[in-house]
Amino acid sequence: MMYRYSLRGRGDLTEWRDAARAYLMAGIVPDVIEWRTMDDADGLFGFDDNNLPPPHEAHPPLSVPPSFIRLAGAVICHSDPTRFALLYRLLFRLMHGRHLLQMASDTDVVAAQRMAKAVGRDYHKMTAFVRFKELPLPAGTAGRRRFFSWFEPDHFILARVAPFFQRRFTDMDWLIATPKGSASWDGETLRTCDEPAEKPDLKDETEDLWRTYYASIFNPARLKVKMMTKEMPKKYWKNLPEATLIPDLIANAEASVIEMGKRAASEPLPFHHRIQEAAARAPVPSAPAAGTLSALKGEARHCTRCDIHCLATQTVFGDGPADARVMVVGEQPGDQEDLAGKPFVGPAGKLFNDTLAEAGIDRCSLYITNAVKHFKYVPRGKRRIHQKPNMGEIRQCRWWLMQELELVKPEVVVAMGATALFALTDMRQKLEDVRGEPMALADGRILFVTVHPAYLLRIPDEAQRMRELDRFRKDMNAVQRLVRARAPYRSGPPNAS
């Protein structure tokens, strides 16, 4: 037999869901149900003609994936009269295959997705193109400000979109009227009804300012009318206060660009010359005295001795007291150091700090620097992949490291990692062969070699990492002992910085 069911069809999912549930429980196939709305042209059928199969008491409760409820909630708002049958067909088929909606190229799924998309677009355009006009309060009264809007949506989306306006315009009263119903908010209750409304005639003076803005923000040299009408179709124009300007803006665009071209480069006003003179008179900040660490740091800021500087954010120079007894040399700044402009502040720096604290060494007493002063990396999407500096780059950057050594005159130099070792000694030995044994540098300083803390972070095996961390800590203790064993004060005069 044929079933016939009439719905109000105003975007309310429950009326369809109740009927669909009854049909489905009775196992009624989609082909034999005729879904109608009250708006259907012949209007012959009313709700009285609705025939549902007798209820099935024993039927287990029906369940559908949440994605179907979401999809149906959108599709039901579409104005296409076939939406009810389409949804029932999907529901019926879902009972035989729960993955139906994931079959993105299925004809019914595609049709439903298209309708949902159209409803989504209509919703979005309504949030965009509603224009409120203020209704002045009667003279002498105070209270919440009142606003009114007339809008013409394609689909039955008013109840769906009304909460958006409530969330957005909480502190004012508003009413949105449409040919498919109206919604209002008074600060306490959001009301919607689906009675068709009529377009009123209202004025709002602020629209004039908005039109001024619209005309001025437009750049006539970049006319792209098609792009505009694609996103703001003409059907919306009649309710947009700014749209009346569009024809003239387009018609005059070319002339205003030509006009602009003719006005090229006139003589600047006195204002400009006064600024230029003031800038020329501005005192040049005094440079720090030559031969100090600050002066050296200043020079290094503009270093272009190798190509690494091209991609780095800034030179990351050494940091610490100019009379430090210990100088620590790492490889090169990393991602965080490059941004902060300070050595050892990233993950390896944190590990280094922790180890120092455990060994009882005050980081502030150390002069900490790197063999290479710029961060070398390759950009990969949102990240930067660290690249090892090559020998040429290390040799170029040695220019700075040697001057730091000259100025700080540390008693002990700690090389962390192979790059630092190479920069200080030209040695390309395996770290393990020289690690932990104090060596004499040419100028009487002691060199102590250990691993770079970043190496410790990369050890995947937990137990091995703990062992290596422990060795690193012992290395730091050894450095501490080396310093203590030497006389606490250097013989020469202290360095100024």
Add this chain to the structure above:
Amino acid sequence: MKKSLKERLAILSDAAKYDASCASSGTVRRDSSSSGGLGSTEGSGICHAYAPDGRCISLLKILLTNFCIYDCAYCVNRSSSNVERARFTPQEVIWLTLEFYRRNYIEGLFLSSGIIRSSDHTMEEMVLIARELRTTHNFTGYIHLKTIPEASAPLIEEAGLYADRLSINIELPTDKGIAKFAPEKRPDGIRQSMGKLRLKIEEMAEPTLQSKRRKKFAPAGQSTQMIVGADGTSDATILGTSARLYGSFGLKRVYYSAFSPIPDSSRNLPLIKPPLMREHRLYQADWLYRFYGFEIGEITASQPDGMLDLDLDPKLAWALGHREQFPVDVNRADKERLLRVPGFGTKTVKGVLSARRFRRLRLDDLKRLGVSLKKVQPFITCEGWTPHRLVDRPDLAAMFQPKPEQLSLL
């Protein structure tokens, strides 16, 4: 005589229109229902109008003032230009923002400014506006503040507490270009500000020890803009700069702005039609880099001069240069390979991956997924379709070239 609010609005929005960004997306969800105030942000932005230049109008994009002590050649507001000058009071900016917002004209405010007196003085006034909107007026809409070069760190930090997005424009892709056209700007200073901002955003995003809550600091991140076509920089260099900016500073967006003739233009600059197609190709290349797994080098290798092909979109240009990698089997290829098929977008690829778990896909399936068959057919195989060495055809490129058009004069 003092100019009316309307006259000043005309001047100060005209002065702001060369900034391409008008995005109001990517921030946290929040609304006024709990605060009882005004405004909401719901993830994706809303374009409330489109101008005939095809650009979205989402925010009230204005300058606080177009007086400026800098003399950047490409800028309509440079000190040597003869444009009309004006300024708003902070109260006027606040009033305009709120009244426009109440009428649903805008998503919020994008405030920039010429530099008056000093960087800090200018930045202070901008922060004041954002603070008043948030605290006095209980405004929860979108706020984008342009940070002024060289403004001090505490001001930037305060700005980040009120603004959804902060941005600073690099303007030209090379330091040489900046030195030539914007002599007062320091490119390394601009990059260092971006670096500091990234560190601050990351620091604030860490949950605090006590409350375990993340503080809100510029939740929509930072962005920048580069002008295209004011100097002779190649697309390869421009995209290389973008890659560096994305990687180094975690930028949400790099905007490309085709250089557009400005009134009272400096003699150093070309008086040309803005290179809109070039701008479009750069955006496409930028997308390939960020969402399709392409390296910049791959995208720019197709032409020897480092420029993108204006007639072919960069993905198609790459595919035509790498025919040995095609056809791609729609039913078997992994996501990375599918993303390289000209005509497949990220959504299509998602649909293909989902649908092919249930059946072998045919051309019909692709059509229903919204794919232009004409475009993809030479590059794919699927159930019932093999392109018969189509990719080897010497005239393949010509099939995609736009129809010849009569040249038009400016």
